Amino acid sequence: MKRFLSAAALAFAVVITAAQVAFAQVPSDARFAATTLNLSAYGDVKAAPDMATITLGVQTEAATAALALAANAEQMNRVMAALKRDGIAERDIRTAQLNVNPKYVYEQNQPPRLTGYDASNQVTVTVHDLKRLGQTVDAAVGAGATNVNSVAFGLSDPTAAQDAARLAAVRALQAKAELYARALGHPVVRLVSLSEGASFAPPVITEPVMVAQSRMVQPTPVSPGELQVRIQVSGVYELAR
Template sequence: MLRFAIPLLAATAIATPLAATEVQIQSSGPVIELTINEQVKAAPDIANVSAGVTSDAKTAVEAMQINAREMTSVINRIKALGIDEEDIQTTGVNLSARYDYDRTNQRQVFRGYSVSNRVSVKLREVARTGPVLDALVAAGATDISGPSFLIDDDTAAKAQAREAAMQTARERAMEYAGWAGYSGIRLLAVSETVQSSRPMLMEARVEMAAEPAVSTPIQPGMVSTGVSVTVKYEMTN
């Protein structure tokens, strides 16, 4: 984005996630405003997967009890893999009645109850994603989603993006100043919008809990993170 104006007064706003500071800076020359988006790619160090168990029975109580036993087996398997309890979170338990449609009589026929229970799991060793998915299925998981990959701490990557954005902004502002007949620029304001890392999503749906012959192949690839920086420069001589 490019804005070109000749203001009497320019306002500086340095934005952070926690606070914003406003400083009034007087400008006598033309002001140019640029918005630079900079992305940096990095190898992910976190993989998120979710696993669930769906159980059916004639009564709601029986369905809940069957599901509790099966899901406990899955959770125990997750913990046995060395995953911290704080990285395991229940995301939903659902109980619903099951009906089949009788085409002959054109009516719904009650068949029982269905219970589903899902947990999300944060894996801090991306290379273990495939074996963990296989272990979850072997433990009784009937539904798996993911994985999604992200960077746990992208501070360094964002700093790299920030530096590149400011360099690009300065170079571009100097070009505009030169085209407008000015020899220099003076920084007036900087504001930043932080962009979250973009996860790479994969989907794996498992219908049967069967021991696979080989480990599920997983390619984590790269994820991107970055910043959007808006700067204002005064053109000077």
């Protein structure tokens, strides 16, 4: 009987010890959920862009799809040659879109009437020397480009600006945590976790611009302005009870 009781007591002690170990290993969320702050903040920095991406193209019309595409190819080849003469490397010119579409006239109570075909070829051009950006646009238009669809400014290496925004975001997060802690009367004990989400949104000119085929008298003015680099961080802080 004594042996049986000793075995039972030993088993009970093992269960208690296991429960204590398990409790010690419970995720911290369950132990201090009532004394935590879940906050987010962001840091912004301004940076001058050092590159731009232009989307431009050629649109042609002809009686057949083959003629429209052939005319387009000839005109686009002149545009690309002009870009290369202006100092744009071949790796910085990329075809973005190539379309050939029929053109119809719609009249009341009549079936659609085919009148010809449109061919369109769009390329994206990366310009690394912003002082020559307007000149590059003029060179493309002078060689036959019929539209400039967008200009987007950016940073060739955003690392430094992003790191500065990270530091600003962490400082803002820490200041916010300390503010809440003072208001609640519970001092900050430690930072439990930190996560990051980044957003980099350069200004973009998106309105399409149809270009007249005429000799440029004045160079095209282009103003790059500044870019805003933003980093957002979120953190969980434990407060003293």
